[in-house]
Amino acid sequence: MAQEKILLIEDEAEIRELIKLALEAAGYTTIYEADNGEDGLGLARSRQPDLILLDLMLPGMDGLTVCRKLKIAEETRNIPIVILSAKSEESDVVLGLEMGAGDYITKPFNRKILAARVRAQLRNISEQENSIEIRCHGLVINQELHSAKLDGEELELTRSEFDILNLLAGHAGRVYTRNQIITRIKGDDYPVTERAIDVQIVNLRRKLGAWGTNIETVRGVGYRLKADY
Numbered sequence: 001m002a003q004e005k006i007l008l009i010e011d012e013a014e015i016r017e018l019i020k021l022a023l024e025a026a027g028y029t030t031i032y033e034a035d036n037g038e039d040g041l042g043l044a045r046s047r048q049p050d051l052i053l054l055d056l057m058l059p060g061m062d063g064l065t066v067c068r069k070l071k072i073a074e075e076t077r078n079i080p081i082v083i084l085s086a087k088s089e090e091s092d093v094v095l096g097l098e099m100g101a102g103d104y105i106t107k108p109f110n111r112k113i114l115a116a117r118v119r120a121q122l123r124n125i126s127e128q129e130n131s132i133e134i135r136c137h138g139l140v141i142n143q144e145l146h147s148a149k150l151d152g153e154e155l156e157l158t159r160s161e162f163d164i165l166n167l168l169a170g171h172a173g174r175v176y177t178r179n180q181i182i183t184r185i186k187g188d189d190y191p192v193t194e195r196a197i198d199v200q201i202v203n204l205r206r207k208l209g210a211w212g213t214n215i216e217t218v219r220g221v222g223y224r225l226k227a228d229y
Helices: 013-025 037-047 063-072 090-098 111-128 159-170 178-186 194-214
Strands: 002-009 028-034 051-055 081-086 103-107 133-136 139-142 147-150 215-218 222-225
Touching (some): 002 013, 037 051, 063 081, 081 111, 147 159, 159 178, 178 194, 194 215, 194 222
Parallel strands (some): 002 028, 002 051, 051 081, 081 103
Antiparallel strands (some): 133 139, 139 147
């Protein structure tokens, strides 16, 4: 059984039950529940879960406000958050990701995909955050040497291409908005348009050949590297 603690903040009892069943089937047995944002914040502070599943449409305090408060507070800012959202709320999802959420899952959801995405987030936190070398789908990135190899062959990448690939591979399964990518690789207020990131992704995929399909476009949001579940 997995030892990680998961906090589920969702107001609909039937959906909470479905999520609990999916998590328990995947081996996660310590699951805390809240049906509103205020209680969710309280549990996050007192229980210190390893991951939070957060619905956006909550009564009273909405999910975006909860996400912002979690990421501001010292005691909860490092807890990964996965947003639960309807497909039509792309703008809210983008805002959530910009506030620090690591991923989002659309409703209705597939139980196996939900469990896989949770595993990917927890694995990233525990294994990849401070790793010098990243291995993913046959790709090997050495951050110290600033090198990237695919099936043993050195890739000829520009600095920006390397930085984007390093970011996505270091957090496989996590969605990054274009603005987040710019901020992470260039810093705040760098004069690069979001369209420039699309061009960089096209160039990366071309250089990576068939492997480039692992870089997924999340429509209306941004990009992520397919997790090796």
